[in-house]
Amino acid sequence: MDTANIAAEPYPFEFKPDKCALLIIDMQRDFLEPGGFGEMLGNDVSQLRRTIEPNKRLLDAWRAAGLQVMHTREGHRPDLSDLPPAKKVRGKSEKTIGDEGPMGRILIRGEAGHDIIPELYPLPDEPVIDKPGKGAFFATDLQAILQNRGIQQLVVTGVTTEVCVNTTVREANDRGYECLVPEDCVGSYFPIFQEMGLNMIKAQGGIFGWVTTSGEIIAAVGHA
16 A cells, blocks of 8 residues: 555654554543443543544544554453552542442453443454553553554554553554554543643654544545
């Protein structure tokens, strides 16, 4: 496939479709749906739900072009053996990871709330990376999958911008991957963190990656 320049900050991104994967981070029911874990913690889930439609349009275009898609879910084993005590007690909330929530045990693999929202549900041939931490590379087989498939670039979307998206982009950058983040496809419960999280990625000449919009990527995918 031909390469294409995508308008981005801090400068255009040289898109290589056959070397690029779409990596959708943690678009899970417990984070995005009313009544889930995110809302239980007092967060405004509408700040994340605004990313659903842009992600859906990008995902539809990506699939139509036959490009590679991967998804992640943050969560833990039912016996909590991979849950650090410091993460379990974080925030000292009434309900924490592993406790019963509105959609099953909170952030436990196999529970309804841990799963990806129906609007962006993976196809059978799209790998789903179950991760116990913030970054998609920590304690997962993502690196092996990317290497086996010849991936050199990642379009990273999902939630939240300042936590799991930023951590994954930084991990990917250290491993030599070029990361492009469409700002309308990532979200934070806190608008100031959304702005700062994107600024951190594109600062200092793109220290961690590039920032663009889904429309720019879709246009390039359509010509791939």
